[in-house]
Amino acid sequence: MIDLHTHSVYSDGTNTPAELVQISEERGLSAIALTDHDTVGGIVPLFEAGAGSSVETVPGIELSAECAKGTMHVLGYFIDYTNAALLEKIDTVREGRKERNHEILKRLNKLGYRLMWSDVEKHAGADVIGRPHFAAALVKRGLVKSRKSAFELLLAKGRPAYVERYRYTGRECIELIRNAGGIPVLAHPATIYLHDDQLRGLIMGLAECGLGGLEVYYAEHQPANIQKFKGWAEELGLICTGGTDYHGANTPDLKLGTGFGQLRVPDEALEQLKAAAGK
Ligand code: AMP
Ligand code: ZN
Ligand code: FE
Ligand code: FE
Numbered sequence: 001m002i003d004l005h006t007h008s009v010y011s012d013g014t015n016t017p018a019e020l021v022q023i024s025e026e027r028g029l030s031a032i033a034l035t036d037h038d039t040v041g042g043i044v045p046l047f048e049a050g051a052g053s054s055v056e057t058v059p060g061i062e063l064s065a066e067c068a069k070g071t072m073h074v075l076g077y078f079i080d081y082t083n084a085a086l087l088e089k090i091d092t093v094r095e096g097r098k099e100r101n102h103e104i105l106k107r108l109n110k111l112g113y114r115l116m117w118s119d120v121e122k123h124a125g126a127d128v129i130g131r132p133h134f135a136a137a138l139v140k141r142g143l144v145k146s147r148k149s150a151f152e153l154l155l156a157k158g159r160p161a162y163v164e165r166y167r168y169t170g171r172e173c174i175e176l177i178r179n180a181g182g183i184p185v186l187a188h189p190a191t192i193y194l195h196d197d198q199l200r201g202l203i204m205g206l207a208e209c210g211l212g213g214l215e216v217y218y219a220e221h222q223p224a225n226i227q228k229f230k231g232w233a234e235e236l237g238l239i240c241t242g243g244t245d246y247h248g249a250n251t252p253d254l255k256l257g258t259g260f261g262q263l264r265v266p267d268e269a270l271e272q273l274k275a276a277a278g279k
Pocket of ligand 1: 156
């Protein structure tokens, strides 16, 4: 069993990379990839933890791309996490997050939610602070009843405390991952929020720009979705990858490897990524 989509405290997960390795070992996983948002800070700790365990550790990242309606994320596997261009580009993204976080806080205060930056920071990861940390802080302060309602009322796209931030286009994400020796994979395609024919067209365009894989197996994908995405991936010559999008206590019902219970990511997904990356 493998899981190619996980988050640690370096972004918006609640486990350290070493804890992720330990949980994977306990659950009998043979490999995990760490795919924190906009940071490679957890990769060295992941490797260090992996070295003393039975779990193979895969370096990864998750980048957010510009997207009209929904959410478009591009995963990058086997990136060279010391690549200067990659580091510079993700630094720009993190700078953009700082401006955005400042604005989100201002909006929340204006809306009457008395939250301070120190409240948010308390929930923050090592490298990246984002909306999930605001949600946690709002719950902790008793200002909303759950993280989910924090997003629904305030933080989700279109809600009053939502603020845009600097993002690259899908094509730019693909290029920067490729230039760092990685394999770009389109994450959770359903969240792009397009009808099938448009979504398929978009994926085809990204494939022409160098996309290498599609996240077919995902905790929230119904069997019919898995079949559909698998069909598209095969037609377009994309590797079928998958993972849970584990965020630790931020995704309490979800288990590493199996998601909500049904998920099984084929081991060959990792073999194919490795072959593509020349590993
Ligand atoms: P950010 O990178 O700061 O824009 O935050 C994005 C993260 O917030 C995603 O990766 C999810 O973990 C979380 N998120 C986004 N939308 C929602 C939502 N509607 N409900 C719960 N969590 C969400
Ligand atoms: Zn996340
Ligand atoms: Fe994502
Ligand atoms: Fe993710």
